[in-house]
Amino acid sequence: MAFWARQISIWCSSVKTSNVANSIQQLRRTRRMWMQLHELSVLSLLCTDNQFFQRGLKTYQSVSLGSRLQSTNSSNGQIVSSENNLLSPVNHYQQQAEVMPSSDTETLYEVWEDTPPSSALEEISEEEAVQIVAEPPLPLGSFTLRDYVDRSETLSKLVLLGVDLSKVEKRPHAGQLLLRLDFEKDVRKRLLFLKDVGVEDHQLGPFLTQNPYILAVDMEALETRVAYLKSKKFGKEAVAQMVSRAPFLLSFSVERLDNRLGFFQKELGLSVQKTRDLVVRLPRLLTGSLEPIKENWQMCQVELGFRRNEIQQIVTKIPKILTANKRKLTETFDYLHNVMGIPHHILTNFPQVFNSKLLRVKERHMFLTFLGRAQYDPAQPSYISLDKLVSMPDEVFCTEVAKASVKDFEKFLKTL
């Protein structure tokens, strides 16, 4: 007991002597005090910024109980506090506190300490008093980064940069990764690298929200990949655009990127320049899986009946078709071709219709039929082009294309 009493006195020197004595009294009674002790003992170890070496502390640090960190059972939710940034061996003390109650303190004292700790009534200097930090201890494991963000320099700086931690912590192992990183050593280098590549400042936040794993990628690997892209004659702005719009791009190895680019060139039969434009417009193509793209390509040829050059034209204008939902694409095409009676060549000229929602196209077409203005053949008078049909907002559509008021359109919609 005397041993613990001395520890208390060292570490809460701001507490008056009488209080210390009282607390020593209580120590002898309740077990709950062990937890309080644990807290008090941990307090001093929590400040990350200053070097806080007190005499008492040295004794503990000289002892290594080997239980530095809990095993990283980092599943999706669990985030275990890392050693570097946040806490010294907290579990070490917890185990101690649990083991302590029954054992003889005198024997422990002999086992663990070489130098005798100072007396309880010893006064410490102002500087040491100022360095005492009395904050509550951090939880050992948590499902959210909220508990650690105030005390961790890395996390605070990421939040100020604009990274959405509530989304990042939902990704597998991402929270654990961020906690282990050190801002000065790891994060800063990679952020500067991304800025060199051309990602804007305001884009860095969303970028890291989508792909926090890039902070763990090797710097040489990142540089090799950017060099590879430049060797394929992608300009600096093109690379910047690709990287900022597809955050996972630089997490892919060079072989994989090569594979993908080769696939697009051979399968789609596009020229090198056109492949480059396609990939710059929709860099997601390089990061997604290739199976859906192959299936979409097959579907366009076989089911929808477009010729090869027509598909190439459509894809150059609207690359999103390659990643679109097959069922929705078929339904839209079915309505456009069979119900509205639009032939393939007009659809090739206006592929934007595949982008829009089927319901919208249906409602507008039915309204035009009701008014008798549904004319999609360029040869006939009062022809309505497909891009005007879908791209405009409702008011513009009503006044210019349908030549009716918005109220009439709404009344018509309620009769559908």
Added chain:
Amino acid sequence: MAARRAARTGLNGLFAVYKPPGVASIRVRDTVETLLLKELNSLEQPAVQQQVRFLPTTVEGNAGKELTLTVTQLPVLAAHPLVRGPEFTHLKIGAGHRLDTKSSGVFVLGVGHGNKLLTDMYNAHLTRAYTVRGLFGKATDDFSDTGRLIEKTTFDHVTRDKLERILAVIQGTNHKALLMYSNIDLKTQEAYELAVEGLIRPMEKTPPLITAIRCLQFAPPEFQLEIQCLHETQQYLRKIVHEIGLELKSTCVCTQVRRIRDGFFTLDNALLRTHWNLQNIRNSIQDSKSKVKVGLQRSLSCQARSGKRHTDMDQVAESKLHSTEGMSASDLTHKMR
């Protein structure tokens, strides 16, 4: 913070949306919820909470550098929206009488405390009105024009007169069934009072009953009917159209089922897809509050009066009733004499 809480408290009650055809009603409910959440979360954010902290700093003191504590106010990052996540993640929105994917029309939704009123509306057993379009000459397996074709017939012999005769027969049989299921002895004074107020209808679960049916348009091969019914499903209405075709010694498919009234929510109250935002929904809830209150209360009092019906006194707070029901009830009282 105040603006957001105020916006959220206004969202309690019933409102009607117009469900477009081809979309499942659950998706409509989910879309409305997503849109409302997006708007609520985008309202102005309060300033991040500040916390007073004492940080150790080095200052030039009397004897060289010394450590002191300085007071600073720092934002508490744990309360920052980027760390905490969006404030509203879920809204309780319940759906009233559902519409299946192919049909369209008035679809009642309840939000927040209004979900309790949805139960009351269900227990009030109010009627619903539909317009149904049919097409002569075809018969399909699911009674609608998108099903697999089974039979084709001629329909030159069909006239409006014959159609109306069939509709009268349907209305008559359904009316008899209505009275039977209502469990009312027609010779009592109580029955007369209920009939005068226009309320004779079954107050528990029954098979579908048609209270009124009439022909709006007849232009062969197409025709349009208006049907007022109780406890129905849209597939039942399509089956009725098919049976009308069979009775007329031809065949018929149903091309459109559209609900124009659900209890006391009509087409005018229903919000179109383009108007699904916070402000419009709040206005709609506000407007329909009084109607709902009056109507449900009437229904509760009538249910309490007639001893034969089982009502839960605790549940029904207010109920609006069928001023439009009067149409079917007056037919009823007319036929009773």
